[in-house]
Amino acid sequence: MHGFFVYLLLLISESLSIINQNKFEIKRNFLLMAVLGCTALILLSCKREKEAQDESIKLIIKDALNNERDAYLSEIASSIEYIPLETSDKSLVASLHRPILIDGTFYIIDHKWKDIKRFRRDGKFLGYVGGLGRAKGEFTSANPFNLFVDNEKGYPYIFDNTKLIEYNPEGSFVREIYVPDFKNSNAHIFKMIKFSSYYFIDALDFSSGKSHLIILDSLGSPLNQLPNFDKPEKSEKDGESDGPVEFMSATPAHIYRFNDLLRIVTPDCDSIISFDNSLIRSVAYVIDYGNSKMTGTAGNDRENSVSAITTFTTESDNAIFLSLRIGENIKSSEFGEWYRALYNKRSGEFNLLRKKGKRDAMINDLDGGVAFWPINHSPQGELIMPLSAMEFIDAADKSNSSEMKRVAATLKEDSNPVIVVVKVKK
Template sequence: MKYCSIRTFALVAILLINACTSSDVSNKNYSTINIADNIGRGYLLNISEIAESVEYIPLETTDSSLVGDLSQVYYTNGFFVLNTFKNSKGILKVFDRKGQFHNTLSRLGRGPEEYTSINSIDTYKNNIVILTFHNIIEYSFDGKFIKSVPVKKEEFCNGYGNIIKIDDSHYMLITMPDSKNQNKYAAIIVDSSAKIKLSFNYPKSEIEIAKNRKKRVKGLDNPVIFSNKSLGKVVTGNDEFIISHSKEYVSIDTIYRINYGKYKTTADNIKRVNKRSKLINLYGQILEGNNHIFFNLNLRTLAHKPMKMIRRGGKDTVMLFPFSCALYDKRDGSFRLIDQPEDYQKGFIEDFEGGPAFWPSYISDDEYLVSFVNASEFIQHAQTHKVSDKFKKIADGLKETDNPVVILVKLKN
């Protein structure tokens, strides 16, 4: 829709002013994600309910392709980009769709085509998008420099901590909360010329919660951003509204309301919060596909089946966590908490090949969910579970020191 009259322009300006915070949202055409009414009810879900296939792709292991500890896998247009704990040295690894090593991106430095740090990564079409504190840099999968977008540091901002490239010329960034100086904005959208197109205010309710926190944990919670079909979305800390933008980047709209019910964190109950508090929070990233949204929740004492997981560190420790994976169906509005299929695993039962439980860490524009499993864990699973011949054949070809195995799950239409 094009805006071509003075009257329309004035109306848009008014909408922009009124839509700056989610507490002032006038749009009532949002869908409700009903968490409150589903507390205490969990389900074991098969991945075949939402997916049409699961594929395991061993990554080539050579001296030059060795990954080490892997933190995240991105996938787009037939290439995997691996973010490892080596990213403090500015090192990323690129593999093709078959798992063959393609390239190492290592451009850490202060030159005009280099990055000073890696705060966040996204992939878009044939490019790798890297966010430093105040700069966006894009490279091809071959490591060729494409462009740089310097993002101005505003007085309200302590830097930028996460990035999503929404379309060919727009990026969504979250600001980094500062415990001393409250951020004015939770997220911004900038274009390829570094112009700020939209700013998403922290709601007043979030600011009040931050003020009332106990001294040792004062400050705003991190915003979460995610996107689907070139529509970026923001949820700010404990706020109940998931907000988005118009296609023209001129106004802010409410897309979803999260119903926390009596378990919602407020400026009043945050004063007394403790391990026994019956409050619910979003935990970690949110992923959105065409039909579903994937959530991670901290249920605290409301967790009916706490997750039994291994905490990695200098010494691995078995711990119970009050977390839950959750699935929202955009088609019928249903919301389900997902029970842990077995100890030390989380997410969906993998009922195609008998592999380990699956929970995505990334979703591509062409509807592939992505995750990974370490080679040693893949081998062990094949030895201790009933798996398909295909899975067993892959395991038989692995060594425990090999690179991880990437998991690609194709979602149903």
């Protein structure tokens, strides 16, 4: 490529030296330069496209399994906080799975009470978002994986069967956005999420077993070709087509925000796809299982197989956190043990965390407190892990953290959960 540009410069220099030739000669040389310039741009474009394709990072599961070690929280984090949520009749949280923290507010779906609660960053109860029911602005189910918060405006959204309900940061209803009417019972909508001015829908075709990614504009009109739920179409590998994005799985994809990007973990967790604000699609990470990929078939082949749990994938600026099931001593269709794998973006290390009893997490060497493994992340560079009051009290008793012991002394066994928040290193 370098030699080509040297040659191009020599041609331009030669053209300038013959500037006094007749008009025909000048036109001929100008056309020659134009053709060469266009060729150079095409070659540059091809080179950039190839470089973009090569930017995806491969995480090889075998490497992680062969590099089991203790991982320390100080490798990725600079500080840790323990935030008890206010306990009252109105704020009581019975079941906390996946809290969201954004712009100083916690959003929590209580799966038991089927409501969405808001808490301030210091744990003070702020109120509810929407409510259970069938009226406008109400939802009929409360799934923690269907609650999202818009990074730009801080507006919470919850997907409820056929619509995405939008609220303002104070929890008041704003509007509803409906999914397209596919008029086919074979179509099942897993989730719908707002990203920038677009809406992404994860839909399943029961007849073919494929999941499809559908993108709508701000008015709800499809931007990509809608899937044909009547006749299964030939699947194309992601990144090779501008048509529908298809996943060969009957389980939902995991969709989350990472900085200014939308990340999609494919249902079988073999890649993490990115979309930017211009809807440019790329593959950020490829997860290579080698010969140990879970086939879904019961029997001996599952004993040494590995599967990653898509919905428990978390990402920060400096790490990716994967939850794995390793099929040791699997009988029939039972799952194997849970393990955690950590990819350090800065060092490039990919490790399986060494188990400590029944819990495998990062050793807390920041203050000697509870071991940490994130459930979610915030756009402000924080990672989040919830603990029930009983879990927290027990962990504080066994820890060397004076701050944990101080917070535990304020709790009862039936108090609201405590959310552990760590600040990610820059």
